[in-house]
Amino acid sequence: MTPGKAPSLRRALLLNLLIPTSMLAAALGLAGLLLIHKTIETAYDRVLDGSVKAIAERIAVEDGEISVDLPQVALGMLETRANDSVYYNVSYDQTLVTGYQDLPLADAAAIPVGTIKHLNSLYRGTEVRVAAMTQAAYGKSLPVLIEVAETTNGRATARRELLLALVALEIGIIATAAVLVWFAVRRGLSPLVDLGREIDARQFGTGANLQRLDLENIPLEAHPPVRAMNELFARLDAAIQVIRDFIADASHQMKTPLASLRVHLALLQRDSGHLPGNVENIAEIERSTKHLDRLVAQLIAMARAEQAAVAEPRIDAAFSDLVTNTSEAVGTMAPFAAAKNVELAFEPEVDRAPVNAEPSMLHDILTNLIDNAIRYNHDGGSVVVGVFAGNGRYGVKIADDGPGIAPEHRERVFDRFYRIPAANRPAGSGLGLSIVRTLLRQDAGTIELTEGIGGRGLTVTVSFAATNLHLQARQRM
Structure with a gap:
């Protein structure tokens, strides 16, 4: 699974909290919309009702004729900011008494006397809200119909303003909820983040111990999962202990028989004149013994490197002079270079190069690299070892003019036991560069493979961060 598609607990919690919250907000918004509509209609209808009742109170019968003394307040109370138009009429038995003659008349028979009925209608091409009421008149057999109609601009304006306020409130609620949920989830997951950091501190290769996580x-x-992690730490600690035990035992139990074998080979070689037919066999045994001796040494070196990767962190950083250590490594490998007829040269560019690295680790790294440069070189070849400074780092370059390593193999040669397919390759284990990379990771060292001398062969560059004190001294110079 790619990192971008990896499941996120934070994302899942946010979605599980925000989606129901948004749905609840939407439901409240819908309820608010219905409430706003009902409230607006009720409020405006009550004003219409008041106007109708005010007109009804002024209806009288004089000489058998219905008369209306229309009060100004009856229609004035309907004035709104939206400048709604107001229409009215008073009729008896489908005959207009006063008002707007073309205002549609409601069915008076369907309206109980003394009650008000509301209906929506169209008047002069405009939507209006009508309040209709029937009122008994003295001496008349039929009730009088009073109607007051009002355009709906005011209602629409009020409804729109309240809806905008509701939308703004909903957005504010959702935004506030999102922020609060984000901080709540972040705070709620902070113990897991701290747990992750504590587990990261115990990753293989960081040098941290593997003590159990405290559940408190x-x-x-x-x-x-923490209990399972503690069990994993316990198993890993046991595996590391096995490595430690192997290193302790291998140094004695594997090297001692090989040393005895070399002594007996020397005795056989001394007496080989009496057994001339065994000279070739003894030489082959000697070559195999040397190869086995080197393989055992590299296996032990690899075990030490992996042990150091999970060992307790060093309290005090170790300081080493890269120039001195490189010079000693060149001196150690000089006899081997002479035996292989390879010219070995040491050409440092600086006098001192203090780095934060263990001397023993540096020795293993440099001897492995110089050994490879000599071992895989041709007869009469050359190896140049140099120490340089640059970009706040010190490094060692080991360049040779041998067969080199093709670019497509330069990453794979760091795998354990990987050997480049080629004819006439010297015997080897395929562990040297793997050991070097494992050791370099302990002190933040880097390694790079490039072209060698004159575009031939291979140049191996390892570098380390310079010590702070020495960097400050160089900057003052």
Whole structure:
């Protein structure tokens, strides 16, 4: 699974909290919309009702004729900011008494006397809200119909303003909820983040110990995976102990028989004149013994490197002079270079190069690299070892003019036991560069493979961060 598609607990919690919250906000918004509509209609209808009742109170019968003394307040109360138009009429038995003659008349028979009925209608091409009421008149057999109609601009304006306020409130609620949920989830997951950092501190290769995680400050929900992690740490610690035991035993139990074998080979070679037919066999045994001796030494070196990767961190950083260590490594490998008829030269560019690295680690790295440069070189070849400074780092370059390594193999040669397919390759284990990379990782060292001398062969460059004190001294110079 790619990192971009990896499941996220934070994302899942945010979605599980925000989606229901948004749905609840939408439901409240819908309820608010219905409430706004009902409230607006009720409020405006009450004003219409008041106007109708005010007109109804002024209806009288004089000489058998219905008369209306229309009060100004009856229609004035309907004035709104939206400048709604107001229409009215008073009719008896489908005959207009006063008002707007073309205003549609409601069915008076369907309206109980003394009650008000509301209906929507169109008047002069405009939507209006009508309040209709029937009122009994003295001496008349039929009730009088009073209607007051009002355009709906005011209602629409009020409804729109309230809806905008509701939308703004909903957005504010959702935004506030999102922020609060984000901080709540972040705070709620902070123990898991702290747990992740503590687990990272125990990663293989960081040098941290593998003690069990303390469950006291860990949320209950995380206890099952933490218990499993503690079991894993216990198994890993046991495996590391096996490596330690192997290193302790291998140094004695494997090297001692090989040393005895070399002594007996020397005795056989001394007496080989009496057994001339065994000279070739003894030479082959000697070559195999040397190869086995080198393989055992590299296996032990690899075990030491992996042990150091999970060992307790050093309290005090070790300081080494890269120039001195490189010079000693060149001196160590000089006899081997002479035996292989390879010219070995040491050409440092600086007098001192203090780095934060263990001397023993540096020795293993440099001797492995110089050994490879000599071992895989041709008869009469050359190897140049140099120490340089640059970009706040010190490094060693080991360049040879041998067959080199093709670019497509330069990353794979760091794999254990990997050997480049080629004819007439010297015997080897395929562990040298793997050991070097493992050791370099302990002190933040880097390694790079490039072209060698004159575009031939191989140049191996390893570098380390310079010590702070020495960098400051160089900057003052």
